[in-house]
Amino acid sequence: MDSVNQIDPNDVPYLPEARGGRLVRSRPGAMRVLAGLGLGAVVVLSLGVAGKLGQRAALAETASAQDQAPVVTVVRPHRPTTVPAVVLPATVEPMQETTVYARTSGYLKSVRVDIGDRVAAGQLLAEVESPETDQALREARAQLNRERASLLLAQATLERTRQLHAEQLVSRQQLDEQEAAFDTGQAAVEAAEATVQRLATQKDYERVVAPFSGTVTTRGVDRGALITAGSGSTVTSLFTIGQTDALRVFVDVPQSAAAGVRPGQPVGVGLREQPGRTIEGRVVRTAGALDPRSRTLRTEVHLPNDDHVLLPGMYVEVAFRAPSGAPPLVVPANALVIGADGARVAAVEDGAVRYRKVVLGRDFGHEVEVVSGLTGGESLVVSPGDRLMDGQAVQVAAAATKAD
Template sequence: MNKLKNKSILLLAVLAMAVGSMSACHSDDKEKKEQQEEEQQQDAVETPTVQIVPLTKGRLSSNITIPGELIPYQQVDLYAKTNSYVKKLLVDIGSEVHQGQLLAVLEAPEINSQLAAAQSRIKQFEAVYFASKATYDRLVSTSKTPGTVSQNDLEQAEAKKNADQANIDAAKSGLKEVSANLAYLEIRAPFDGVITSRNVNLGAYVGPGGKSTDPLFTIQDQGRLRLVVSVPEVYTGALSNKSEVNFTVRALPSEKFTAQVKRIAGALDEKLRAERLEMDVYNKDKKLLPHMFAEVSLPLPAGDSTYVVPKTAVATSTEKVFVIKVVDHKAVWVDVKKGLSNGDSIEIFGGDLKPDDKLVKAASDEIRNGSTLKY
């Protein structure tokens, strides 16, 4: 029995030693594997593997979408020039009018009185002039006999006649002024358009002395509209007055409209730092209304040949915009400026770059400047 017991104890001891040896070996293998993974990660950080692309030149056209506004080609507020009362209203909101059409008639009785007074003043000065002219003519006739009329009397008579003639001319000018004021009592359309506002009623007192500062009418030319956009400074170099643009409006989302660039400001707005563009939009069917907002797709044609790279090759940090050039397996950060973009491509400018340079396709600030690269 004792021999059997000893053998059992010996067997258990051997098994325990074998299990311990296996655990130690497994632990060593695990540590080696973790160490290898850590070394691989460290190597990947110190020597990252990257994909490179060659630097090439090309031309990149693009479109930008910017908001715009449709405004009337012509718009004017019509006021009363003289203090008067509204006698007749011949149009209302929505009326289509033509150039020279009578819109309203005003009444000012005092102007009629001024007109009559001006006419009477002319007749008065004419009577005085005819008398002085007759006197002057008689003196001239008498002066032909030597010694009958002094030269001084003749000159005074001529001066009196000329002064009376000047009074007639002044009175006629006064009559023209009153007649012009009388013409202001008729409000006429300055161009073809639509009445979009009416702020008076019959009998209203209007003119500079009136209480209301609102215009009598507002008239707009809606047959042709101006599409106005403000283009940011960065895109102004690619603008052309031969470009055709497409635009949409919210009221008609399923329709696309076109317009031709007609006017370019040639200067930047000081507040917006943008350049004003105007396009003419012909609106014969009156689908579009003034002051609608539009989404305008503005083409930016390609300029001179520039460097074109994938967007992922351009990295942006808090301090700079750069690409990573690969030189002798080393990363070199090169500062650049962005240009036009189209799809997955973008223009870049500046920097120490030349054609066929190798750039990192997926650049980021995690690839440190001067680090070794694999590719």
């Protein structure tokens, strides 16, 4: 038991020894402990000093970066040498277009035209067979003949009565009755003639003719179909005819360009399918007032189409030539700041940023017109974003250049 618990005093530096009845410490072990403690303190102190020095250097670098003004690129607004035309989309429409309905009921006897056929005014398009109308016309004519015969009898009787009354062989009452019978006969004849005229006109409607020269664009019936007279959504139409030798387009001109649109003004109409070709048109009339909802001016343009190159329904682009005079300033689109309070630009004045409100005109994609707010000599910051504050000092990267 004693051999197991026995400890060598040299292995334990703080193990006391009994010398003359007093406890003493082992000196070699104490020295090693003190040396280790001293070395650890030096290491800790070195790490603390290095961390403080790095933190101070980082703070100094941050402060230096904050004190340095940001570098910006600037451009100058300019006036284009030529004012671009106002190009607006539109759809080609016939000069006239109408839907043809039957004026009399019956069966479609024949169809003389089809879609794509060009017809002249008054040309026969189709025929409607209406037995009821024919029968009614015959009855009306027979009634007219009967009324005319009755009128002739009433006229002869009246003449005889007048002679007898002159000889005082009949009373005045009898003469008045014959005159009234003659007047009634005349009225009956006129009514019968009106009936015959109405039915004859209705019979003429069995021939469906073109109201004007144009092109048949739709056909809604076939031969033998039952036709109902009238018009509306519940009645089937026969044909649709459009006048295509001259066409028209309606263009909604925005407010910024509406003041320069006048009747008689020439315009250029282009097709995407035929690049480089321009068809000359002319402004015929305008609405004379802007639509309060869209702030646009309704404008009608007429186009010649003798060669029938243009077709109704085509998409075209109408170019309104810009009026003469000094064009407005333009700035790059990336020089604008659009916010809740409108459009602004960041101008560099005396080494500081100054925001200015501007009124914009037409948008050309990479450039935008500025109607008011600039004089043309400003240096505008490119892509200012939200990083620049009003009054903040900046450095210009290079001399202001003219915007492309």
